[in-house]
Amino acid sequence: MSNELSLTSGRANVMVYDDVNKKWVPAGTTNGFAKVHIYHHVVNNTYRVVGRKLQDQEVVINCAILKGLKYNQATPTFHQWRDNKRVYGLSFSSVDDANSFANTMLRAIDNL
Numbered sequence: 001m002s003n004e005l006s007l008t009s010g011r012a013n014v015m016v017y018d019d020v021n022k023k024w025v026p027a028g029t030t031n032g033f034a035k036v037h038i039y040h041h042v043v044n045n046t047y048r049v050v051g052r053k054l055q056d057q058e059v060v061i062n063c064a065i066l067k068g069l070k071y072n073q074a075t076p077t078f079h080q081w082r083d084n085k086r087v088y089g090l091s092f093s094s095v096d097d098a099n100s101f102a103n104t105m106l107r108a109i110d111n112l
């Protein structure tokens with residue numbers, strides 16, 4: 001990530017929605033908090049969400065933020081969005097982390 005800037009990071013439990021069983025499942029191999037960043041590749045003007053588990057650095061999310069992304073703040077600490085393959089959910093450890101992440105996410109989408 002040398003050519004990418006971390007614009008914000010927050011602590012969240014990263015989930016993906018299991019459409020078959022209609023339930024949220026941990027995005028990585030185990031449940032647990034991750035440090036979730038929004039990275040900006042300045043030269044390309046692209047953005048992505050990257051999250052690594054606090055415990056073992058496992059990358060549990062690495063997804064592009066594309067133009068027109070609809071970021072749904074379902075509750076003050078649970079935010080979600082879709083890409084063409086899956087639905088992501090971030091269950092933040094605090095409202096402050098959630099707000100900071102959401103503000104940066106909305107600015108990134110606006111800047112695409």
Ligand SMILES: CC(=O)N[C@@H](Cc1ccccc1Cl)C(=O)N1CCC[C@]12C=C[C@@H]1CC[C@@H](C(=O)N3CCC[C@@H]4C=C[C@H]5CC[C@@H](C(=O)O)N5C(=O)[C@H]43)N1C2=O
Nearest residue numbers: 015017024070071072074075078080081082087088089091
């Ligand atoms: C048009 C569209 O795509 N709509 C999407 C949402 C969306 C809208 C606009 C843009 C993008 C998106 Cl993504 C949609 O509605 N989606 C996406 C997949 C899942 C879901 C569908 C059905 C279920 C019903 C209940 C609801 C749900 O999941 N929650 C309620 C609110 C918070 C509540 C919080 C936490 C999580 C932690 C585990 C579970 C629990 O608390 O135990 N849980 C919840 O229960 C959470 N659902 C959804 O969000």
